[in-house]
Amino acid sequence: MQLPLSLQHALEKLSNEVPLTSIRAAYHQLSEAYHRGENSLASFHRPDHVLAYLLARMPATYAAVYKALESVKERLPDWTCKNLVDLGAGPGTASWAAAEIFDTLQSITLLEQSPPMLAAGKKLASYAEKAVLQKSNWVQQNLQSPFSLPKADLAIFSYVCAEMDCLDLIIRLWKQETLILVVEPGTPRGFANILSIRNKLLELGAHVAAPCPHHLACPTASWCHFPARVERTKIHKLLKEGSLGYEDEKYSYVALSSFPCPALEGRIVDKPLKLSGHVKLSVCTSRGTLEQKVVTKKQKELYRQARDVEWGSELKCF
């Protein structure tokens, strides 16, 4: 996938304001800070670090949220998303993805603690083609201080739950009948956060809209994660000093609703092995099991489906 053209254009404009060497140095410092497990607030008071995040990380987190939202939309075709609240919004990454996925979106509220990040996000949004992004409501807010939550159909926590404990906010929003989407890096730690939120919400009576096809204990012995591929822009390539024309982001996610969701038979939870005459699939099933399936040409309808599925796809019948 590509970033929306208006976002690409906006990022290019911002990057022209700072020499590449400075952005590159800031990017290396930012990566080191992430490896040390520091909270973004420690970095995002510096405009060059904010710009490095916009250019180096925003495309990947955009792709992850986009793919997660695609699954939600596929799972809930009759659900309408009019209002979004984007918590720990950073530069508004998740809101850009939601605006692409949901044509029905009428209002967006973005809550972010870092003033330079908020300023950068507002600037990006001013270049957006979509009116809903242009008129979005940016609020400087520390999510750990008391505040009144906006009423929304959808709340997105994108790459923020590793930085702060989001559970109380998630529960409060879910009790307001808001659909919750949490996206985290596709690492053991990121998945552990997702699983703990999933388990707590299920105890309260929530329904999993995606990715799980069941409400039982998670059967994975490792960590459930999915890939999202995003094309690198010219500046992205220069910054990362990489020759690849794309980047693969691994992410974990869960979408939780207050209403029951249509049944799903299975989801592909690893890269399908498409071989001659057969396909090997790892499937998380509606029975709460993780199954290895070999689908051969003899299973006509299933084979047709298996040839087309990707890691993360739904499996409709098997």
Ligand SMILES: C[S@@+](CC[C@H](N)C(=O)[O-])C[C@H]1O[C@@H](n2cnc3c(N)ncnc32)[C@H](O)[C@@H]1O
């Ligand atoms: C890794 S960035 C993710 C930004 C954005 N959601 C995305 O997907 O690109 C984490 C963001 O959460 C924000 N954040 C962390 N703790 C916060 C808090 N207590 N209140 C508000 N924002 C917070 C940081 O300032 C940062 O912008």
